[in-house]
Amino acid sequence: MEDEVDRLVAAWRRERPDLDVEPLEVLSRVSRLARHLDRARRLAFSEVGLEPWEFDVLTALRRAGAPYQLSPGALLTQTLVTSGTMTNRIDRLAKKDLVERLPDPNDRRGVLVRLTPAGRDKADASLAGLLTQERAILAELSRDQRRELAGLLRRLTGPFDNLPG
Amino acid sequence: MEDEVDRLVAAWRRERPDLDVEPLEVLSRVSRLARHLDRARRLAFSEVGLEPWEFDVLTALRRAGAPYQLSPGALLTQTLVTSGTMTNRIDRLAKKDLVERLPDPNDRRGVLVRLTPAGRDKADASLAGLLTQERAILAELSRDQRRELAGLLRRLTGPFDNLPG
DNA sequence: ATCAGCTATCTCGACGTAGAGATATATCGT
DNA sequence: ACGATATATCTCTACGTCGAGATAGCTGAT
Numbered sequence: 001m002e003d004e005v006d007r008l009v010a011a012w013r014r015e016r017p018d019l020d021v022e023p024l025e026v027l028s029r030v031s032r033l034a035r036h037l038d039r040a041r042r043l044a045f046s047e048v049g050l051e052p053w054e055f056d057v058l059t060a061l062r063r064a065g066a067p068y069q070l071s072p073g074a075l076l077t078q079t080l081v082t083s084g085t086m087t088n089r090i091d092r093l094a095k096k097d098l099v100e101r102l103p104d105p106n107d108r109r110g111v112l113v114r115l116t117p118a119g120r121d122k123a124d125a126s127l128a129g130l131l132t133q134e135r136a137i138l139a140e141l142s143r144d145q146r147r148e149l150a151g152l153l154r155r156l157t158g159p160f161d162n163l164p165g
Numbered sequence: 166m167e168d169e170v171d172r173l174v175a176a177w178r179r180e181r182p183d184l185d186v187e188p189l190e191v192l193s194r195v196s197r198l199a200r201h202l203d204r205a206r207r208l209a210f211s212e213v214g215l216e217p218w219e220f221d222v223l224t225a226l227r228r229a230g231a232p233y234q235l236s237p238g239a240l241l242t243q244t245l246v247t248s249g250t251m252t253n254r255i256d257r258l259a260k261k262d263l264v265e266r267l268p269d270p271n272d273r274r275g276v277l278v279r280l281t282p283a284g285r286d287k288a289d290a291s292l293a294g295l296l297t298q299e300r301a302i303l304a305e306l307s308r309d310q311r312r313e314l315a316g317l318l319r320r321l322t323g324p325f326d327n328l329p330g
Numbered sequence: 331a332t333c334a335g336c337t338a339t340c341t342c343g344a345c346g347t348a349g350a351g352a353t354a355t356a357t358c359g360t
Numbered sequence: 361a362c363g364a365t366a367t368a369t370c371t372c373t374a375c376g377t378c379g380a381g382a383t384a385g386c387t388g389a390t
Binding site for chain 2: 023031036127160
């Protein structure tokens, strides 16, 4: 099946035959697919009254395991947002009583963000729904193809995720 | 090489062994990689004084070929933003004399957005830089692997791009 | 010819994010 | 101990996006 990137690449080859646009075959698809996924996630979460950014934070805490707490800094690396954004997110989640801030006992500069019971319920409820939706999107591929795709993507994400910065 | 998604998946398997989180192996990597790419692009474009959103619009027009014009609606489907956003973008690009608005001769509701010569220069200058950067990211993979990856991604983007909506 | 419904674009208010700077605390070498 | 430097988090402003609604023009059925 042809997609927008096929059309995009064909257009560049016509307009700029002097350039090798092969990289776009992979990376433009990654960007566009992520955008489609954002939209689908927003729709799915709206059914349980959750914003995608709330999901990201709550599930990061849920994954940490009991007592479901992480520093803002740890949340940054997991969610790929800036510190100003994370402060804002924690504020809003705290106002909804889904998380609470605690002083870090080992570092007086630091803070720990902990999931409340209500926050944990939200996190658990939303994850199952997301997985169902993602399974539908991935039904285009066989199990082996999904595994192959995951492996190739890991080769690209690895360098970013293990970067010093 | 291990990445954040490996850690994320391992954490879910520990915390929620009742759920099959295999879909995250693919789709969480897509989302995170797109986020990394956004950052890298922002950095690369700042060197030529261009924002990523400006690049997206200008190159869509450039790809259209002479006379480098498209309707706002056509730009929407290519850039995956909403109409309000596109109006705003066109306004700002017009203010910088990179594009101009023309009435559509065939539909009095419509408008055509056309690249100015300055806009075309910007588009051409920035594309080469982007490709160089993307090539570096993709150097992790062999030519065959890149082709394979592009093919698998197309299977996922195709349904979205060919959807009625 | 007309009307209902559709399409293309723009308007506008609410919201979330980035990014730089501020503050407080920790850490390391001397 | 001390000072330089690094780290953790928060504050604040500017900016871009979304999304619902408004407007104007098109189109097909009757």
